[in-house]
Amino acid sequence: NAGVTQTPKFQVLKTGQSMTLQCAQDMNHEYMSWYRQDPGMGLRLIHYSVGAGITDQGEVPNGYNVSRSTTEDFPLRLLSAAPSQTSVYFCASSYAGNRNTEAFFGQGTRLTVV
Amino acid sequence: GQSLEQPSEVTAVEGAIVQINCTYQTSGFYGLSWYQQHDGGAPTFLSYNGLDGLEETGRFSSFLSRSDSYGYLLLQELQMKDSASYFCAVRVSNYGQNFVFGPGTRLSVLP
Numbered sequence: 001n002a003g004v005t006q007t008p009k010f011q012v013l014k015t016g017q018s019m020t021l022q023c024a025q026d027m028n029h030e031y032m033s034w035y036r037q038d039p040g041m042g043l044r045l046i047h048y049s050v051g052a053g054i055t056d057q058g059e060v061p062n063g064y065n066v067s068r069s070t071t072e073d074f075p076l077r078l079l080s081a082a083p084s085q086t087s088v089y090f091c092a093s094s095y096a097g098n099r100n101t102e103a104f105f106g107q108g109t110r111l112t113v114v
Numbered sequence: 115g116q117s118l119e120q121p122s123e124v125t126a127v128e129g130a131i132v133q134i135n136c137t138y139q140t141s142g143f144y145g146l147s148w149y150q151q152h153d154g155g156a157p158t159f160l161s162y163n164g165l166d167g168l169e170e171t172g173r174f175s176s177f178l179s180r181s182d183s184y185g186y187l188l189l190q191e192l193q194m195k196d197s198a199s200y201f202c203a204v205r206v207s208n209y210g211q212n213f214v215f216g217p218g219t220r221l222s223v224l225p
Contacts, residue, residue, distance in 0.1 A: 031211060042118075042201055042215035043157070050209055058212070090156060094211040101145060101162040103211035108156055 002026045006091050006106035013081040013113045021076040021109050023091030029104075030096040032074040033058070034066065036087040037108075043090065049074055050096055081113045116140040118202055118216035125222045126192055134187045134219045136202035144205040146178050146185045147213070152198045160187070160200075189221070197223045 007022045025032065033048035045058030049068040063085060065077040074093075078085060088110050094103040118138045126132040136146070145164040149157040161169055163178035163185060175188040189196055199220050203213040 031209070033212065035215075040122075040217055042217045043203075043213070044215070045212065048212055059214070092211065096209050101147065101164070101205075101211070102159040103147075103213070105156040105158070 004091055004093050004104050004106035006089075006109050008109060009107065010110050011112070013078070013111065015081060015083060015113060017081050019078050019081065021078075021089055021091075021111075023074045023076065023106060024072050025074075025091075025093040025104070026072065027093060027104065028071060029093035030071070032068065032091065032093045033103075034064070034074070034076045035090045035092065036060065036085075037090060038087050046076065046089075078111075083113045085111065086113045087111060116204075116206070116214045118204060118214060120200075120202055120216040120219045122217070123220045123222070125224065127224050128192055128194060130192050131188065131190050132192060132221065134189075134200050134202075134221070136185045136187075136216055138183050138185075138202070138204050138214075138216075140204045140206055140214055142206040142208075143180065144208050146176070147203045147205060147211075148174075148176055148187045149201045149203060149215075150198050151201065151218070157201060192223050194223050194225065197221060 004025045034046040035043040047066040049055045091106040092103045147162045148160040151157045161176040178185040199218040201218045202216040
């Protein structure tokens with residue numbers, strides 16, 4: 001069972017470069033989200049989607065874009081990387097509404113911006 | 115603003131019981147969840163409380179008091195593999211798992 005798959009696992013970018021973090025899930029979940037995790041701060045929500053074609057901003061959306069063209073995929077784009085975006089990024093998926101209370105997380109992408 | 119508070123570190127010995135507390139202040143509340151994360155790993159779901167009271171899942175139990183904006187995770191019969199970080203997370207949306215996470219509690223289990 002694949003669950004939530006993130007690629008790449010590690011990435012080093014130079015300041016100003018752009019890139020896309022990939023996230024795919026095979027559980028037919030309506031809801032997908034992106035979090036970043038910094039030391040001592042827990043996880044913070046960047047963007048989320050409640051279904052194909054629908055996205056919204058979370059707590060820390062600046063510098064990131066998302067799109068949801070299919071149920072399975074939810075890529076996160078860094079427009080112009082900055083050292084402050086050095087973090088571990090987690091994608092998560094779940095059923096929407098109250099049907100299920102568990103979120104499934106990918107293994108993370110460790111991004112360093114130099 | 116929205117904030118959750120947890121102790122930063124807890125240490126206990128194998129076989130012991132440990133309680134990790136969480137207090138929260140959020141603009142919306144649709145339940146309190148707990149996640150475990152081992153170093154270098156992904157958060158994994160442990161438990162969820164949507165209503166007041168105690169939920170039990172094996173060695174783990176979780177409690178919620180909405181009137182006190184307080185919950186805790188109770189880990190019994192501690193094992194070395196329980197050494198990890200534990201996060202409380204408030205679900206702030208009624209549609210999907212839109213969370214505000216606490217800063218995490220690092221649990222060290224000693225032999």
